Amino acid sequence: MENSFIAKLKGLAPMAPVEIAALESATASAQSFSARHDLIREGDRPGPVFVVLEGWVCRYKVLPNGTRQVLAYLMPGDACDLHVGLLAEMDHSIQTITPAVVATIEREMMDDLMTRHPGIARAMYVAQLIDEGTMRAWITSMGRRASIERVAHLMCELYLRARNIGLASEPQFTLPLSQLMLADSLGMTPVHLNRVLKELRLSGAMKLERGRLLISDPNRLIQIAGFDENYLHRRLRRAG
Structure with a gap:
């Protein structure tokens, strides 16, 4: 079965064989997680780029009164937090919804992939723009629908x-x-x-x-x- 992350990026920008091979190598060491497992929590130091290969994951934030706001759903092929490493700490948490297989790409490796491979860089930036568009649609729903x-x-x-x-x-x-x-x-x-x-x-x-x-x-x-x-x-x- 094709790597869902690679399949998504190939749909967003042309990919050379060497770029596909680089992505395969970067996501080779994936890990299985049980449902409702926090991959990272609000207040933690930002970690690697998380890549969802199987299962569903969500972003969420817990308010002081204990209520929760789910901020986004991530499906197979989605990655998160491309640039969050620039910040001192996480401002939200990321949790598995179902049992999931998640690969982690360290910041240095992600930077290197995007520097050496323009196809990967373009696809990752387009994916981020689509994520931001989805967030705008959610904000519109919460405010006006x-x-x-x-x-x-x-x-x-x-x-x-x-x-x-x-x-x-x-x-x-x-x-x-x-x-x-x-x-x-x-x-x-x-x-x-x-x-x-x-x-x-x-x-x-x-x-x-x-x-x-x-x-x-x-x-x-x-x-x-x-x-x-x-x-x-x-x-x-x-x-x-």
């Missing part, structure tokens, strides 16, 4: 991202996120989220149950969300 729009928008995003890496090929796919975790990423209480999910189910747009998302009416879900996939830049990937 109604609750049902916010939930529908996140479901559209997660489905498209999963489909892009081969985790979903049909309107139904495994979504390993509890309602509590979804609520933490949407700025809702679990009770409120449950009401919104029921409303979406009754609308005929989608159904979420037992860890599986079924998009019954994609057009209806897109309409409710006001979803525009532009920020995921899938056209760029297809062009690559």
